[in-house]
Amino acid sequence: MVIVAENVRRRYGGTVALDGVSLSVAEGEVFALVGPNGAGKTTLVRALTGTTVVDGRVTVFDEPPADVDPERVGLLPQEFDPAERLTARELVTYYAGLYDRPRDVDAVLADVGLDGADARKPYEDLSGGQKRRTCVATALVNDPDLLFLDEPTAGIDPAGRRQLQSLVTDLADGGTTVLLTTHDMAAAESLADRVGLLADGQFVAVGPPRDLVAGHGGTSRLELAVPERAESAAAIALERAGYRLVPDEAVLAVADIDPRDIGGVVESLEAENVPYDAITWKQPDLEDVYLALTGTEVGASGDPRPRRRGRLPAQGGETP
Numbered sequence: 001m002v003i004v005a006e007n008v009r010r011r012y013g014g015t016v017a018l019d020g021v022s023l024s025v026a027e028g029e030v031f032a033l034v035g036p037n038g039a040g041k042t043t044l045v046r047a048l049t050g051t052t053v054v055d056g057r058v059t060v061f062d063e064p065p066a067d068v069d070p071e072r073v074g075l076l077p078q079e080f081d082p083a084e085r086l087t088a089r090e091l092v093t094y095y096a097g098l099y100d101r102p103r104d105v106d107a108v109l110a111d112v113g114l115d116g117a118d119a120r121k122p123y124e125d126l127s128g129g130q131k132r133r134t135c136v137a138t139a140l141v142n143d144p145d146l147l148f149l150d151e152p153t154a155g156i157d158p159a160g161r162r163q164l165q166s167l168v169t170d171l172a173d174g175g176t177t178v179l180l181t182t183h184d185m186a187a188a189e190s191l192a193d194r195v196g197l198l199a200d201g202q203f204v205a206v207g208p209p210r211d212l213v214a215g216h217g218g219t220s221r222l223e224l225a226v227p228e229r230a231e232s233a234a235a236i237a238l239e240r241a242g243y244r245l246v247p248d249e250a251v252l253a254v255a256d257i258d259p260r261d262i263g264g265v266v267e268s269l270e271a272e273n274v275p276y277d278a279i280t281w282k283q284p285d286l287e288d289v290y291l292a293l294t295g296t297e298v299g300a301s302g303d304p305r306p307r308r309r310g311r312l313p314a315q316g317g318e319t320p
């Protein structure tokens with residue numbers, strides 16, 4: 001095991017940031033700490049990198065984190081503001097100079113997709129995604145055995161995100177252990193060998209994303225965007241036609257439906273003249289797991305949102 005943490009606890013005054021977290025991460029594994037803002041992800045990264053004092057036991061390469069050879073570890077902090085006037089290449093060259101055996105700077109820039117003219121632009125002239133990729137490059141320049149990436153995809157456009165994801169996969173294939181944090185469940189699901197779902201400083205589940213989705217994600221469903229005034233009528237029409245609605249769902253959704261029967265759903269709405277705007281097939285994913293286990297969904301900004309519970313009852317509503 002590269003990382004072992006047992007019963008890690010950390011308070012800031014009256015705020016409990018970590019409330020008894022245990023995990024172990026094996027060599028070459030990609031482990032994602034997943035949760036909304038405030039769940040404790042950064043505090044756990046700080047505990048594992050030895051930049052904050054915690055209760056409990058933490059070892060990295062069988063040593064206390066603060067004693068680990070810095071040549072072996074790469075860290076992309078969540079907040080990282082390098083000198084704005086230096087070019088991407090100059091910044092990475094600067095960080096390379098801090099290590100005894102750095103990688104070739106241009107090769108590192110190419111790895112993060114910043115070769116060519118962009119690498120010669122001042123940092124302040126780069127896009128948000130290019131800035132973040134420059135920062136990732138500074139964490140890679142010492143060819144670390146263990147890489148911590150705290151919200152690496154924040155502010156990165158979808159193309160840059162895919163590039164970063166394939167970079168992480170390549171690093172792990174080469175034996176690098178990667179621990180990343182994210183509130184982006186889809187990124188975690190596609191990238192990580194295992195995820196740890198954090199809520200209020202505790203893991204609510206740890207495991208391969210596929211296993212967690214199979215265990216807690218619920219069934220596939222058909223989500224219906226129906227004008228609010230027609231929701232009750234839609235629910236009545238569907239139940240009358242024998243479909244089971246997903247209870248307590250924020251949107252109207254039919255559960256356990258075979259894809260071949262989607263036409264039947266449409267027909268039962270149209271037979272009752274119920275209007276609808278869109279129909280979407282939805283497979284359960286990690287977001288459903290988080291929602292099921294915590295009652296909270298995570299917005300695009302990473303902020304936690306309590307789930308909207310209690311849909312309109314199927315009986316007695318207005319008809320369109």
Ligand SMILES: Nc1ncnc2c1ncn2[C@@H]1O[C@H](COP(=O)(O)OP(=O)(O)OP(=O)(O)O)[C@@H](O)[C@H]1O
Binds near residue numbers: 015017040041043
């Ligand atoms: N230095 C600090 N002083 C006081 N409270 C802190 C400090 N660092 C974190 N906290 C609090 O501890 C809790 C966990 O914060 P942490 O930053 O670890 O969460 P996070 O999941 O990384 O969220 P974010 O992505 O918003 O940073 C939060 O309530 C936060 O306000």
